[in-house]
Amino acid sequence: MSSIQDFHRWPDEHGRFGAYGGSYVAETLMAPLAELTEAYRRLSQDPAFLAELDRDLKHYVGRPSPVYHAERLSQHVGGARILLKREDLNHTGAHKINNTVGQALVARHMGKRRVIAETGAGQHGVASATVAARFGMQCVVYMGAVDIERQKINVYRMKLLGAEVVPVTSGSKTLKDALNEAMRDWVTNVADTFYIIGTVAGPHPYPQMVRDFNAIVGREAREQMLAQYGRLPDAITACVGGGSNAIGLFHAFLNDAGVRIVGAEAAGEGIATGHHAASLAAGRPGVLHGNRTYVLCDDNGQITETHSVSAGLDYPGVGPEHAFLKDAGRAEYVGITDDEALEAFHLLARTEGILAALESSHAVAQAIKLAREYPKDALVLCNLSGRGDKDVHTIAAREGVQV
Amino acid sequence: MINPQSPIPNPGPPRIDRRFAALAAAGRTGLIPFVTAGDPSPEHAVALMHALVAAGADLIELGVPFSDPMADGPVIQHASERAIARGVGLGDVLGWVAQFRQRDADTPVVLMGYLNPLEMHGYARFAEAAVQAGVDGVLVVDCPLEESAVLAPLRDAGLRRILLAAPTTAPARMAQLCEAAEGFLYYVSFAGITGATRLSTADIAARVAGVRAGAKAPVAVGFGVRDAASAKAIAGFADAVVIGSALVERLAGATEADEIATRAREFLAPIRAALDAP
Numbered sequence: 313m314s315s316i317q318d319f320h321r322w323p324d325e326h327g328r329f330g331a332y333g334g335s336y337v338a339e340t341l342m343a344p345l346a347e348l349t350e351a352y353r354r355l356s357q358d359p360a361f362l363a364e365l366d367r368d369l370k371h372y373v374g375r376p377s378p379v380y381h382a383e384r385l386s387q388h389v390g391g392a393r394i395l396l397k398r399e400d401l402n403h404t405g406a407h408k409i410n411n412t413v414g415q416a417l418v419a420r421h422m423g424k425r426r427v428i429a430e431t432g433a434g435q436h437g438v439a440s441a442t443v444a445a446r447f448g449m450q451c452v453v454y455m456g457a458v459d460i461e462r463q464k465i466n467v468y469r470m471k472l473l474g475a476e477v478v479p480v481t482s483g484s485k486t487l488k489d490a491l492n493e494a495m496r497d498w499v500t501n502v503a504d505t506f507y508i509i510g511t512v513a514g515p516h517p518y519p520q521m522v523r524d525f526n527a528i529v530g531r532e533a534r535e536q537m538l539a540q541y542g543r544l545p546d547a548i549t550a551c552v553g554g555g556s557n558a559i560g561l562f563h564a565f566l567n568d569a570g571v572r573i574v575g576a577e578a579a580g581e582g583i584a585t586g587h588h589a590a591s592l593a594a595g596r597p598g599v600l601h602g603n604r605t606y607v608l609c610d611d612n613g614q615i616t617e618t619h620s621v622s623a624g625l626d627y628p629g630v631g632p633e634h635a636f637l638k639d640a641g642r643a644e645y646v647g648i649t650d651d652e653a654l655e656a657f658h659l660l661a662r663t664e665g666i667l668a669a670l671e672s673s674h675a676v677a678q679a680i681k682l683a684r685e686y687p688k689d690a691l692v693l694c695n696l697s698g699r700g701d702k703d704v705h706t707i708a709a710r711e712g713v714q715v
Numbered sequence: 716m717i718n719p720q721s722p723i724p725n726p727g728p729p730r731i732d733r734r735f736a737a738l739a740a741a742g743r744t745g746l747i748p749f750v751t752a753g754d755p756s757p758e759h760a761v762a763l764m765h766a767l768v769a770a771g772a773d774l775i776e777l778g779v780p781f782s783d784p785m786a787d788g789p790v791i792q793h794a795s796e797r798a799i800a801r802g803v804g805l806g807d808v809l810g811w812v813a814q815f816r817q818r819d820a821d822t823p824v825v826l827m828g829y830l831n832p833l834e835m836h837g838y839a840r841f842a843e844a845a846v847q848a849g850v851d852g853v854l855v856v857d858c859p860l861e862e863s864a865v866l867a868p869l870r871d872a873g874l875r876r877i878l879l880a881a882p883t884t885a886p887a888r889m890a891q892l893c894e895a896a897e898g899f900l901y902y903v904s905f906a907g908i909t910g911a912t913r914l915s916t917a918d919i920a921a922r923v924a925g926v927r928a929g930a931k932a933p934v935a936v937g938f939g940v941r942d943a944a945s946a947k948a949i950a951g952f953a954d955a956v957v958i959g960s961a962l963v964e965r966l967a968g969a970t971e972a973d974e975i976a977t978r979a980r981e982f983l984a985p986i987r988a989a990l991d992a993p
Contacts, residue, residue: 326861334862335859335861336857336858336859337857338856338857338881339881339903341786343881343883343888346885482792482793482796483782483783488783492783492784492785495786496786597834598831599831599834607831610835611804611835612832612835613781613805613829613834613835613836614799615831
């Protein structure tokens with residue numbers, strides 16, 4: 313059984329999670345990454361920094377977020393009890409703020425006055441613009457031109473917060489291209505610029521640092537489960553694009569062998585159609601964006617274009633720790649199609665009065681599947697990573713409704 | 716006619732080393748043009764390589780197209796996108812080098828690219844095919860020294876591992892890179908992506924002097940070189956000058972072999988002349 317090993321000891325000193333992770337970057341980035349690694353190592357052990365972070369998470373983000381028993385949804389499904397970790401109730405409406413508050417604090421301690429970010433759905437961009445406004449930092453957000461079109465509300469939110477949104481027109485004009493462009497900005501302006509990566513990908517120390525800042529989700533949820541139900545859940549699930557909300561929830565439970573862990577990737581129109589973003593379920597080990605991980609690419613090694621109804625999951629790689637957990641057999645990764653996610657979105661809205669983000673709707677769909685597998689007294693915990701206000705136009709358009 | 720499957724016998728020290736030794740003996744600065752393989756035209760990729768040599772190239776850097784060239788600027792990214800759109804893959808690039816070798820046994824060829832295409836090809840399989848084709852060295856942009864264990868099969872096969880160094884490289888690390896350098900050390904002389912300019916020539920000169928003193932291989936400098944004047948400024952303190960984005964930009968859009976060769980010649984000839992001027 314995989315529980316023999318301590319999953320909390322990763323990454324190693326090279327930033328590797330088993331065979332995955334590392335620092336696959338050009339020489340120009342080695343020095344800034346070393347500087348960041350050292351700053352983060354120091355700060356992550358500094359009680360004053362951690363106290364500052366805790367204060368911000370409590371008073372600015374609004375933590376802790378509740379664990380809520382979705383009773384009517386559970387009854388409707390007719391299986392195990394479905395519990396929702398309500399990250400959608402955070403300031404700015406998603407888990408992303410946990411990470412951006414943390415990284416902005418690191419940036420401030422490193423004396424950087426300018427922050428940059430890449431964004432897919434716009435949630436991370438909004439969360440970055442938010443903390444930049446709060447700390448009085450200049451903020452530039454790179455966003456694929458396609459994503460700008462399908463996430464207009466978030467683009468406007470970022471502008472209201474004082475950020476400059478730069479459209480990226482190279483490649484597939486989505487998240488991966490925004491990440492390339494942000495990396496270029498960082499290499500060019502590294503002296504005064506801090507790059508706030510929005511997911512658990514990228515070169516070391518990002519996968520570790522972003523995980524650490526999101527791991528509050530699982531730590532809280534684990535305590536809440538013990539306090540509210542007197543035991544740990546039977547299964548936990550979260551959606552996986554880059555994988556930050558998922559690793560945030562999973563991490564505290566990795567050494568709890570009795571807790572089944574399932575990540576829900578975007579199967580788009582179905583994995584068999586090729587129009588999906590399921591890097592773990594359908595990809596292969598490779599190197600992308602500074603780390604070794606599962607990627608979607610062709611036989612020439614070219615990264616392939618992905619598809620998902622949710623911009624936040626539309627990414628051809630995945631955080632290296634997820635790749636490691638898959639190979640180690642500690643977590644399962646399965647695909648949820650666009651249609652399944654939309655069905656879950658509507659069901660949650662009508663049974664619980666909660667509009668989930670399309671990304672999170674993948675996790676809800678998976679929680680519903682899991683609940684059906686377990687008896688009524690079992691507990692399935694689902695990370696409701698973000699709220700769906702940003703997606704209402706996408707959903708209306710898809711369903712032929714004029715808003 | 717030489718069978719491309721049987722490489723031209725290549726005795727003695729590796730081609731890159733021989734070329735730099737000859738340059739040093741003649742007191743000349745090397746000229747290293749970079750082009751993206753398959754751009755502007757896959758049909759004329761080999762003709763372009765010969766044209767580069769005719770225009771004065773001492774070594775050719777051939778970019779292997781990659782969909783996500785994180786460390787390159789927009790000019791080279793777009794060249795990569797154009798090549799990929801025309802179906803160019805690593806196999807084509809190796810095929811072109813093999814064809815090039817039928818008529819040119821002396822000009823070293825270095826492939827420059829990213830790790831994922833090599834990984835998908837398989838390192839051992841790639842190494843064998845590259846040597847067979849007549850490739851001399853490989854520069855993997857996103858594979859720093861720390862991660863380079865995966866490239867062992869390439870070195871075992873005799874390919875030179877070209878390393879990058881940068882102005883941001885810390886002194887202890889620079890010493891490591893100088894020690895590990897083989898073929899040549901590629902100094903990217905601004906803290907940024909390819910195709911931009913930042914530091915002054917005087918800054919670069921001082922930094923490169925230190926690197927050259929310590930490196931176990933010649934030092935080539937890329938400095939956003941756009942023309943004869945900027946190339947000449949670097950020639951005074953580098954073993955070779957690398958010219959990438961400006962050349963790729965100049966070639967973009969050309970479709971006929973003659974036009975491609977003319978553009979390459981018109982761009983490189985004045986630079987060659989400036990480098991050779993006393």
